[in-house]
Amino acid sequence: MTSPRLFSILRQGLHLIASVHTALDDSQLVRFQADLVERIGADRARGVVIDVAALDVLDSFGSRTLRDIAEMARLRGAVTVIVGIQPDVAFAMVELGMDTGSVVTALDLEEGLAELDRCLAASPLPGP
Amino acid sequence: MAAVGPVGSPDQSCASPDVAALIPLVRRIVAARVPDRATVDDLVQETLTRVLAAAGRVEPGMLEPYAIVTARNVVASMWRDQDRHRRHQHRVVDLRPPPAPDEDVLAGEDRAAVAEALTRLSERERTTLLAHEVEGRDTRSLAVELGSTAGAVAAQLNRTRARLRVEYLLVSERVEPPTERCRPVLLAISSGERRRQREVDAARHLLECEVCARLSEPLMERGRARDDAVRVPVRGDADIVAARQAARELATRLRFSPTDITLIATAVSEMARNIVRFADSGEVVVTELEEPRCGISIVARDAGPGIPDVERALQDGYSTYQGLGLGLPGARRLMDEFAVVSETGRGTTVTMTKWRGEA
Numbered sequence: 001m002t003s004p005r006l007f008s009i010l011r012q013g014l015h016l017i018a019s020v021h022t023a024l025d026d027s028q029l030v031r032f033q034a035d036l037v038e039r040i041g042a043d044r045a046r047g048v049v050i051d052v053a054a055l056d057v058l059d060s061f062g063s064r065t066l067r068d069i070a071e072m073a074r075l076r077g078a079v080t081v082i083v084g085i086q087p088d089v090a091f092a093m094v095e096l097g098m099d100t101g102s103v104v105t106a107l108d109l110e111e112g113l114a115e116l117d118r119c120l121a122a123s124p125l126p127g128p
Numbered sequence: 129m130a131a132v133g134p135v136g137s138p139d140q141s142c143a144s145p146d147v148a149a150l151i152p153l154v155r156r157i158v159a160a161r162v163p164d165r166a167t168v169d170d171l172v173q174e175t176l177t178r179v180l181a182a183a184g185r186v187e188p189g190m191l192e193p194y195a196i197v198t199a200r201n202v203v204a205s206m207w208r209d210q211d212r213h214r215r216h217q218h219r220v221v222d223l224r225p226p227p228a229p230d231e232d233v234l235a236g237e238d239r240a241a242v243a244e245a246l247t248r249l250s251e252r253e254r255t256t257l258l259a260h261e262v263e264g265r266d267t268r269s270l271a272v273e274l275g276s277t278a279g280a281v282a283a284q285l286n287r288t289r290a291r292l293r294v295e296y297l298l299v300s301e302r303v304e305p306p307t308e309r310c311r312p313v314l315l316a317i318s319s320g321e322r323r324r325q326r327e328v329d330a331a332r333h334l335l336e337c338e339v340c341a342r343l344s345e346p347l348m349e350r351g352r353a354r355d356d357a358v359r360v361p362v363r364g365d366a367d368i369v370a371a372r373q374a375a376r377e378l379a380t381r382l383r384f385s386p387t388d389i390t391l392i393a394t395a396v397s398e399m400a401r402n403i404v405r406f407a408d409s410g411e412v413v414v415t416e417l418e419e420p421r422c423g424i425s426i427v428a429r430d431a432g433p434g435i436p437d438v439e440r441a442l443q444d445g446y447s448t449y450q451g452l453g454l455g456l457p458g459a460r461r462l463m464d465e466f467a468v469v470s471e472t473g474r475g476t477t478v479t480m481t482k483w484r485g486e487a
Binding site: 023024025026027028056057058059060061086087088089091092093095096097098 | 387444
């Protein structure tokens with residue numbers, strides 16, 4: 001690979017931690033979405049934390065992609081928590097009129113993982 | 129040992145038996161220091177020549193030590209020479225490219241193009257320009273002659289140069305402007321007059337006319353000294369990021385608040401995406417505003433299919449593709465001023481402005 005990685009998807013226990021490293025354009029976001037949904041199945045993940053702190057902007061496409069990921073993950077049996085939305089980005093999303101009510105969010109990675117544990121404790125699956 | 133003949137023509141018959149006996153010794157000394165066999169041979173020869181030349185001056189029995197020292201010196205001076213050569217090599221290198229075989233031909237074509245372009249000027253334009261540029265007459269004396277003022281002559285000279293640049297490009301590229309509008313547009317760009325460019329709607333024409341888009345490149349290169357406007361061509365996904373980063377950079381330089389910077393970047397992102405989605409290509413121009421107060425103006429322009437019903441497109445949730453329908457209405461909420469001009473089949477121009485807060 002010649003260019004630095006744009007995002008990484010790491011496994012931690014039953015969870016996947018997906019971090020975006022830089023501003024992504026639309027096609028890169030779509031690839032991120034595809035990779036992540038694929039990994040949820042491959043790793044049999046029950047929870048996903050998406051860290052978007054590095055995104056400079058969450059415009060309509062970016063927001064929709066995150067919402068779609070959360071929805072697809074849910075259909076694949078995983079809970080998604082978005083973390084790291086910057087205050088200015090949050091402000092812009094509200095001004096833009098984004099409806100993101102259905103997406104679970106947390107302040108940072110730590111809070112996100114704690115949130116996932118709570119969600120999974122509430123709906124336990126038979127252990128492996 | 130008897131003295132030998134004059135230096136420079138060593139008397140072989142006398143000295144050579146002794147010197148010849150030294151050859152294996154010298155060779156061993158040199159070979160121990162120099163890896164390359166050909167160089168060893170050269171240096172052995174060099175040493176023997178020196179020893180031969182000096183044989184008459186060296187005391188008998190001392191020829192062997194003399195040869196040893198000479199051999200070492202010869203090797204050392206070779207190293208010194210190599211070193212000096214390395215150090216000074218860069219001075220010898222000629223960095224000028226060798227003359228290309230077609231150089232003369234190209235220069236000739238260039239001259240012909242200038243001459244041809246000059247004939248396309250009006251008589252009055254040409255005489256004044258040549259008097260000023262070639263004969264070195266100043267604008268004041270020209271003004272007296274023409275019954276005008278120095279300033280007016282200078283302005284006219286500027287227009288003439290702009291026209292000459294356009295004509296020169298047309299001649300050297302061997303194209304005729306395809307439409308009536310091309311020449312005025314190119315002229316406005318060549319002269320760098322923004323008002324004139326707006327009057328002839330130069331930016332839109334460049335999106336529509338391929339010939340002018342190509343010809344305008346060198347003309348615009350000239351006038352790119354002002355950096356209060358950034359132009360980002362938008363053709364694909366990656367350009368959306370480039371456009372919003374250009375806006376972010378200018379807004380940062382203008383000391384917008386971080387929140388406003390993100391709002392601006394988001395709005396630019398939406399507009400640039402509209403260009404990619406609906407028109408394939410277009411451009412985003414980010415300009416600094418000073419009047420009536422500090423602000424940033426963003427123009428997103430394309431020559432796409434246009435928006436049939438702008439009023440509806442400005443309503444939330446109206447979307448012609450699988451989007452959220454937030455593009456135009458959302459961006460309008462993010463900015464202070466927002467205007468859409470669209471003509472079906474001709475394209476869309478979105479102009480938006482954000483004023484810097486008083487903070």
